[in-house]
Amino acid sequence: MSTGTVFASGDGSSPGLDPHVESFVSGLRAAGYAEKTLWDKRRVFGAFTEWMRREQVPIIDANEAHVAAFLRRLKRHRAVERRALRGFLDHLRKKVGVAAPSPSTAHSPADVLAGRYVDYLRNDRGLTERSIQVYLPFVRDYLAARVTTAGSASPAALDAQGVRQFLLDRIRDRSSEYSRLLATALRSLLHFLFLRGETEMDLSFAVPTVRRWSQAAVHAFFSPDQVERILLATDRMTPSGRRDHAILLLLARLGLRAGEVVALELGDIHWRTGEIVVRGKGRVLDRLPLLADVGEALALYVQRDRGSSASRRVFLRLWAPRVGLTGPASVGHVVRRALAIAAIHRTHRGAAHLLRHSLATRMIRHGASLAEISEVLRHRSVGTTEIYAKVAFETLRGVARPWPTAGGGR
DSSP states (O other): OOTTOOBOOSSSSSSSSHHHHHHHHHHHHHTTOOHHHHHHHHHHHHHHHHHHHHHTOBGGGOOHHHHHHHHHHSSOOOHHHHHHHHHHHHHHHHHTOOOOOOOSSOOOHHHHHHHHHHHIIIIISOOOHHHHHHHHHHHHHHHHHHHHHHSOOOGGGOOHHHHHHHHHHHHTTOOHHHHHHHHHHHHHHHHHHHHTTSSSSOGGGGSOOOOOOTTOSOOOOOOHHHHHHHHTTSOTTSHHHHHHHHHHHHHHHHOOOHHHHHHOBGGGEETTTTEEEEEOGGGOEEEEEOOHHHHHHHHHHIIIIIOOOSOOBSSBOSSSSOOBOOSHHHHHHHHHHHHHHTTOOOOSSOHHHHHHHHHHHHHHHTTOOHHHHHHHHTOSSHHHHGGGHHHHHHHGGGTOOOOOOTTOOO
């Protein structure tokens, strides 16, 4: 053991991890954790540092294996202790330079290629994490199949016939939506490889088109009465109710997507000019009018309930750590909770998106053009908005006269 090696000290009598415990706890306090929770965590950290002192574990060697060994010595432990200690290790890596855990297995060439493709989607295309997670399983499946059949995932060995055969093999007895997503992911990957100069030809054109009937059915939506019931379902006498009410208004009145609600930052709300900046798909910034009821709900939540936080996101978690919502699923949970309270049953996935559909449906039934709806919903193509034309055709059923039949009136 070299001289000068620093060990954990549980009594504070010698230099060790204790100052880092207090530093970590201070950070948790700033994140909004309750003092009772902080006391419980400090007790776990104290026991862990005392164990490290007895085991003579240097700071620079602290890792997940030591956490596992410490937890095994306890009579019983919960997942919360394990998570707390892992968070403490992350803190040590940032503050003290503790080495990060090494990967258990080396990345294969296929994994490296998939990682580069993800970087392209994220940084060059500006796709959201949710969209990336839709594409990635298809791409990994394709690369794994290439390794199995050809022994390598090298882009140089790709050919049009192999691409088409893979697609045809995978879509047999699968839904049209699965087939469409697989084809889209393959085209995206192959176009990426061509752009990076790893294939001589753009093989994305080799991916067959999967037929999908356009506007085959009327999209799901809520009636205006149901929308109002959903908005009234939140208890605005509570902090959570005021937050959720503001979220629901953004979805129902402005037609925001769930991810756009999550990404909304304090600086995006321009109170004086009555505008709100929306961070849309592909990192596009759009401006929408800040409607009176939406602005009032946002101002009430920000002033009374949001509190201070290092995060610039408008909507924060209700419990510590007080950071921004984790993702679109959090917004979906808010909508589903309101639907349950309002006793409204839905038969389709994407509860938050149904409010966006409902706004467009209400607009077209009040005489708005497809171009106007496209502008409000911020569609890049009017073709995307054409699904709402189906609603206009359906409304004609109520006023259309019966088709003449033999023997009918003249």
